[in-house]
Amino acid sequence: MFAQRLRELRSEKGVVQKDVANFLNITTSAYGFYEQGKRVPDTDIMIKLSNYFNVSLDYLLGKTDVRNYTDDSNITIALNSDTDYDELPKEAKDEINNFIEYVKQKYKDKK
Missing domain, CATH: 1.10.287 (Helix Hairpins)
Structure with missing residues (x-):
């Protein structure tokens, strides 16, 4: 679910893997592995992804379909x-x- 959500969010935002990788300060290849489900990022990267796509960690991990809890x-x-x-x-x-x-x-x- 995580890999699928990443691909969907990136597509919706209209950016390429290289853009997200640059934001995270990792290689495009490393980010590509996240989207392919071959690797799982550490907690710090997860938080950065959550902020970058403006979604909750629960949404990113597939625990909920609520993208972002409002205040x-x-x-x-x-x-x-x-x-x-x-x-x-x-x-x-x-x-x-x-x-x-x-x-x-x-x-x-x-x-």
């Missing part, structure tokens, strides 16, 4: 028993669940 200070979610979530499309339900997982992970270590 949660601008989001209000009202969860109550009166809300009928069954009427929402699957995509909306997935977004809500992904956000809930994001918040749980964010505050997991702050207990």
Whole structure:
């Protein structure tokens, strides 16, 4: 999933492998191995890729389809028993669940 996401993101951004490799300060060949799934970058490179493509690490790794979590200070979610979530499309339900997982992970270590 990681290699596929890298190829898709690079294509969407309209850049070639050499451009991304230059940004990362690595060889084009080394970056090409990431897109081919032959190598997995270290954590520092992953973070740089996440920033370069403006996506979350979870998205880059294929753990979620949410590209980038927005600043949660601008989001209000009202969860109550009166809300009928069954009427929402699957995509909306997935977004809500992904956000809930994001918040749980964010505050997991702050207990």
